[in-house]
Each structure stands twice: as structure tokens, then as C-alpha cells.
Amino acid sequence: MRLAVYGLWNGRSWTIKRSLDMRVDVLWWVRNREKLGRSGKMVFPSDAIAFSHALEIGETFAEQAGMGNWSLDEWHAWVIELLGEASVGAGKKRKAEVPGRVDLSFGAGAASLGDSISNQNGFAGWIWNLHEAAPDDVHRLLAEPAGAGRMDAALHTAGGMAELDGQAVLLNQLLQGRSLLASEVDALLEEMAPWLAGAWFSAAQLASLQGRLALDAGVAADARPGERGPLRLGRQGLPRCRRCGSEATGRTACAACGRADCAYCEACLALGRSRACSLLLRTAAGGHPAVRAAAGQSTAAVRGRWGLSAAQGDAACAALGFLAEPPRRGSAERSGRKWWPLAVHAGHIQPVGKPFAPSRFLLWAVTGAGKTEMIFPLLSSILEQGGRVLVATPRRDVVLELAPRLAKAFSDTRIVTLYGGSTERWQAGELTLATTHQLMRFYQAFDLVVIDELDAFPYHNDPMLAFAAQNACKPDGKFVYLSATPPRPLQREAVRGTLQHAKVPVRFHGHPLPVPKRISVKSIEQCLRQPLLLKRLTEVLRQSLERDAQVFLFVSRIRHIDPLVRILCRTFDGYRIEGTSSEDPLRAAKVVSFREREIRLLVTTTILERGVTVPRSDVFIADADSGLFDEASLVQMAGRAGRSSEDPAGRVIFASPQWTISQKRAVQQIVGMNRIARKNGYLKEL
């Protein structure tokens, strides 16, 4: 989009401001002229210019001698000069105009700069000493109908400004804790306040002048000094998306702002396109500091109220203690991991040296420990104090499954569930349950952010989601991470003591985790060629089938599934054996019939490593030495076994030709958890 820029003199220095609706700024500064001193002055030198140009002019503005006495023409020439420099600087290697097209000076990108700010459609600039009578052009500006997206009514008439005040308050309320692009604001208003939809620019401008709302560009030059290693020296600093934090690599001609090199972000396209000339509105939720949980609840009380086991109760109380702590100064700054949520420096959003940064707590709970139950006391402790809470989880089905349980536990709390295609997209509530991508629509909104399955796709290794999580939490808010298999750097931090954490080393039924056993089998690739080699594996599989267990057989490659299923069908006559993978349209149905014991052996890949609970199951991992199975996924797959209290001792077999470090670490982690559980007396029988 394009917007207006103007200069403001407060008696000491000039500042350059930008405006969505010039009428609002005029009326605002008339109202507040005392703040500008006796000689307050406004200069309106040119028609609307591209948003990105306006930002650049505002940011790189250097006052020049004699500016106070400049005539309108001098101001006009100055703007044109700056625009010329800006476009040359940005587009050195690019063609300034759309190539190949016959230039008729209209349409996208073809408008030349001089043309775009010349006095077309009767534009007239002005200089106005605010304590003198307004020039005619100002009156004309106020009387003329404003462009699309602005408030229709004449603002300077009685009631006009009062109405706008009301709109600004409403807009601010609706956008609290949000980070939304203009198109998203439209969608939100369409639902929440239809009369404002498509006509909120004036109100947004007023809210921004009042300091309640930040109007930014979706993509803008990176303000912070880039952390460049010696090998990246040659790389030019690309502009960054302010919504998702990614580098904006795309640059195209844009009809909305008229630039031939308007940058846009390719990383977060799914939530609407963020570009250098699109408006990003952000409001932090409320000025009041983040809510602390009430300290001093006894473990017994917590356990009794929420029906937790001893191990769950202890961990939940440790987390409650953490929530009751006052915020610590910059605790996040210390960890230097780039991909880690809190190490992503918020840069221009949070000025460096901000006293508070959200602190973190890790709930390291083994598979089947009942993580979800454990977050209930944490949520309730913040909700009871009137705080806002976010639970983010990587998968949509978890959101859908968790929502009714939360609704039951917190019956008098407004709960909003967000996922792609959710109907509650624009609702506000105290408790928000969302898939990770939805975090990008929030800005400093939550007192507590709980991130489930931190190590899982898509959160793992995605700096975009880390950035989003960071922005969604209040600067003095708290993070709680849930994971059965935290990534190694985090494990190390926990061991070193730089990360507060609590371990839940035992499952809810109080039996130890099944420890994987190893059998030596040739690689599946080889076995498929010589099925006799599978004998070792089929022997142990037969034992499991005969003890009436459901059998998971994990393989590393999708292409192994079908041949393996064929061989196994021949070997185990009378048992139903199926295979499934991410490419299987019948996946959901097969999982259901596996759970209902119709299918007895399911050959699958890592897609079923999490979230699937099948009672009385055994787990076999073929090619456990494959590079595709890391420590975390081995522990997760092993965690499918023995989850029900009727059959707590499921079998876990790693079948591989060689023993790898991942397998070793996975076994160590499981054994280690069992040892801690035994030491703390959480186990039922020894």
C-alpha cells in the first residue's frame, strides 16, 4: 500500500511521520499543539508514497540545515531526491521497471517515481504553523472524501472525532495481543465488528497516534546488527518478515505500492502474504504485568484436586513453584542456541537490554506419563489469577482431542481452539488452544505459554515457529515445555542446571518403562532379497503374536512396507497384517482397526511414533541403526509398548545389523528414567 508522510517541527527538531489518514493527523496535532511548543509546524510535502519508502525515509531521516525555512517546493524536491536514492539503493542490480512491456505509464510497476508523486489528481501540499490559521489546502483536505479504507464521515465536524475515538478504542480492544496483517484485520472485523470492516484505517491511525497500536510493515530491513560468521560475510542483509522472523527472499513488482522490488516473505504465505508494503498491526495485551501463580499449594492438595500420581504431582508442584517466581532479568539471554525459542533475539520488536525476558521450564515426562493431566494445575493457577494462557501443540488432532477435556476441566473459562480452518479464528479467550502456526497471529498476549511436544515436527528446528512463540508470550511471561524426548542441547542445559526442569520418570500406572532388547538381523534391504534372513525377526514376532499382543513393526523406508507385508503374510498365516505410511489414504482406518485388534501386526514408519496408544502392544524396530531413527524417535517408538496397566511389560526389540550411538543413548535414557523412578519410590513393585 501507499501512505502519506509529513514532517513535524516541535520547536527543537524535525521528525518524519507517516499516516494512513492525513485528516486524523491534522486533527490530532491541532488538538495536541501545545505539546509541540509555540512554533509547532507541520509540512505535508507529497502525495502518498510506497509504504517501504515511507519507512526508509522515516528511519534514515537526518535533519538538514535550514529545513525550518524551506519552501514547499524544496520539501517536495527533497522527498523526490530521497525516493530516487531509495529506489536506486534497493534496486541496483534489478531493472527498475517491468521489462518487455510497452511502457504506457500505468499499471503495476510501470509508474515511474516522479510520476507517482507529482501533483496528479490535484494533490496540493502545504506548510502550516499550527498556531496560525490553517491554509486553505488543509481545509480542503479535511472536507474532501478520504480514500477507500478510511472513515467516510467528515472528521472535523462535531461528533466526527468522537466517533473516531470510539472506533479506535474498539479496534484496540479487538486487536489486543494480536499481530495481524491488514487483510487479517479485515477478516477479524468482518466477524467481530462488521461496520468497521474495510474502513478502519482512520481508527488505526488514531490508535497509533495514541500509542496503543503499532503500525509496521510486514517485511522490513533488519534493524539489529546481523550475527554473521566469517563465512557469511559476503551475504547481503536481507529484509526480514516481522511476523515470522524469516528472511524475505522474494522481490517482485507490486501493484499495491508501485515498487518494482517489493519484498515479500515466502515462509509464512499460508497465513496471508506479508510484504514490504503490507500493514502489520500489533498491540501488546494490556499494560499490566504478567500474572503470577499463587505460591504455596501443597503437593497433596494438587494431587487430590487433579487426580495425579505421586510423580506427576511432584513435577506439577515444581512447575507451580516456577510459575510463582517473579520474572528474572534476561534469563533467556544466556543460552545462545539459535533455533531455541528464547535465543531468537526479538531484535527491533523488543529493544535489546529489555529487563525481562520470559523464563523457561521443562517438564520432561516419559512417554505415557500423562503429560496432559499435569498441565491442568498450571493452567488453572494462572487462569484463577485472571491471566491468559496458550497451549500450543504440533498436531491438529491433538487440539481437537484436548479441547473437550479442557472445556470440562475449566467450565467457566472461555476456551478458543485455533487450527487451520477453525471457525473461532478471531475469538478472544482466556485459554487458547492452538496448533503451532497459529502462534504467529499473537503478540505479547499470554502470561503462560505451554508448548507440547517441543521436539516434534514442525516445531523442531524451525526458527520461524520459535520466533512466533517468543512473540506470543509477554516479555515477563513464562514458558513451559513438555517433552518426552527433549533435544540434546536442552538435555545438556538441564543437566548443567541452566534450565529449570522437572522429570516425571514413570508412567501413570507406576510400572517401569520396557527396556529395549537388541537382536542382530541383517538390514531389511538385504532381508527382502533373501527372506530366509528374516527368520530371526519372525521368531520374536511370533512370540509376541502368540502371547496375544498387538505388534508395531517400524521400518525406516516407505518402500519396504509392501514387500515386507507380503512376506509376513506368508509367514504368519491366520493373522491379519497390514502396512501403512504417510502416503496411505486409509491410514486412519487402519490405525482404528489396529486398535480394535482386527489387524494384529502393523508395519509402519515414524509417522506413528507419537500419539498412538494401543493397549497391550509390543514394538519392533527394524533397521534400528538407520540414520532416520535418532535417539528421540527410538525412545518415542519404544514408548508405544506397555502403555496400559493390564499389560505394563510390553516388549521392545531393536533389530539391526549394528549397534549405534542413537540406540545406545535411547536405551540409556530409558534405563536412566527407570533408575530415577526406583530411587524416588514411584514404582509400584521392585
Add this chain to the structure above:
Amino acid sequence: MHSLRSSISFFVRDLLAPPGDICLTCGSRSRLTREWPGICERCASAIPWIDRPRCPYCGRAFGCPDCLRREAQHRSFVLNRSAVQYNETMREWLAQYKYRGHERYAPLLIKMISRALIRMQQEISFQLNHHQAGSREIWKPHLVTFVPVSRERLTERGFNQAEVLAVGIGELHKLPVVPLLVRSEHTGKQSFKTRQERIDSMKHAFDIEPRGFEYLQHTVISNPITSTKAAKYTTRSIECLRILLIDDIYTTGSTINTCAAVIQGEMQRCPDITTEVYSLTWARS
């Protein structure tokens, strides 16, 4: 120190990483094709090209009941050719480009529609040469134009996909791209309408772009841009003006037909020139 170490490790990992790039359309890492910008072999092989159109008028890959309707006899354009069939995958590609605004698709779509133009040229040249034995001329349009979008849609989307395709074609085939039309009113999104609604809403949707026709008058008609070999054209004005009209998708043909009719209507002012409008679209549904 940390950054030095991490950048060395990045560098080494980069060297050791498997070859290939991220495919634009399927997102997997593999070796990309040279022919089709940004996509992998697997995606490229799945493109549903229309190599042998069954319907000679609208270029559909299978029999076409629409072209048998009576009103189809009075079309304002000669024929339509499309690069691909509009299947689920192509719908997704177009949606990514047009609605999501993933503009890295543009070079791919341009390359695809350019392939269709080459085939179209071969096909028409073959037909012509068949009728007039002895002539070995390659059929070529005099200029390229495109279906416009409304001002509102243009600022919302930031680009006009038909214009981008047309400009790309113009560059690859050395043809002038002249905007001849503007959208006179906002008709709403075509994809939400039925066939009859589309045809009705189309009637007054387009207007001429006077500056485009002025340019046409001065440059193309009085000095036709053709290769220097065909010197005979440079001295006298052309008798038959061939215009190539570009759009992203051909569904019922009503958009193309209306645009062609508006162009034909305006060309009535030059009675000594016959105008032929050919349509080239990226997809045929």
C-alpha cells in the same frame, strides 16, 4: 567464537549435504530439472500437458460439448490453446501463485505457457501451410495482450497473473505486450459463479484501454514489428492483425470471448484491417 564455529560447521555440512534443492511444488529435496524452473523431476513428469487437443476450437483435451452449442458459432476469437489440463495439482499450483501470492511460481508458469505457444505456432503453421502449398512461414501473432483485473483486485493481490504471463511470453518470444483492456467494473470472483452467472456478469465487465489502441495504431499497424526478413511488411500496413490474448485459465470461455469482442468492436474503426484474436491460457478446465 560461537559464530565462527557454527559457520564452519554450516559450511562443512553444506558441502556434505546431499545434492539438490528444495522443490517449489512438492517441498522435497531433490535434483531440480533444468527445463522447468524450481521443480523436481517427479513433479515435472506429473504435469498434465495438453499435447493433442481434441477440440480444435477451445483446445480441450477431450470432447467438448460447449463448443457444439449454437452460440459458440459466433465467437469473437479464433481458437484457444492451453498448456495444461486443470487437475487437482494444477489447481494447487495456480492457487499457490494467484491466491497465496507465491510469486516464485511465475517463471515456472511462464515457461509452461511458452511451451504451449510454441506448440500452437507449430499447429497453426502446419494448418496454414497445408492450405497454401509452398509457403513455409511460421505463424506469429503481432502482439500480445492480456485479460485485465480490477483496480481493487490488483492492489489486493499486488499483481495480475495474466499480465505476468503475457510479459513473460513477450520476453521469451520477442513480442510486444500491449494492454488493450481495462476492467470497467468489479464483477467478483469468477470461481464462485455458475456458468450462466459468469456469462451474464461478463457482458459489461471490460472496456478498452485507449492508450493501448493508440499505441497499436501508431506502432504496430503503421510499422508492424516483424523480422527484417519479411521486408514486405515494413512498407505497407498489415491486412490481418493477429492478437494473442493471454489468461491464466479457460473455463467456459466467456471471459476470453468478451475480451475478444471488446477488442473486435474497437477494431471496427479500422475497416481495412481484419482482426483475429487467438487465445492462449495456462490451463483448460
